[in-house]
Amino acid sequence: MDTSSPPVELEQEFFTQKQLCNLFGVSRVTIYDWMDRRGFPRPKVFSRMCRRWPVSDVRAWIDAQPNE
Numbered sequence: 312m313d314t315s316s317p318p319v320e321l322e323q324e325f326f327t328q329k330q331l332c333n334l335f336g337v338s339r340v341t342i343y344d345w346m347d348r349r350g351f352p353r354p355k356v357f358s359r360m361c362r363r364w365p366v367s368d369v370r371a372w373i374d375a376q377p378n379e
Contacts, residue, residue: 323366324365324366325355325363325364325365325366326363326364326365326366326369327363328342328354328362328364331364331369350372350375351372352364352365352368352369352371352372
């Protein structure tokens with residue numbers, strides 16, 4: 312009898328700043344510039360040292376960008 316559970320795939324809910332920088336190939340400063348100039352979503356602040364961007368907000372922002 313197999314008592315092992317199938318692997319659980321949980322969709323990531325938040326991006327870290329480092330993940331965003333890697334995803335877009337930009338610096339931390341660029342992310343904050345986009346927030347000021349291009350309507351990039353603001354992070355959720357969980358504590359003074361913990362800020363995360365909701366994946367759904369980032370996806371919506373990407374979808375709203377004009378195709379270049």
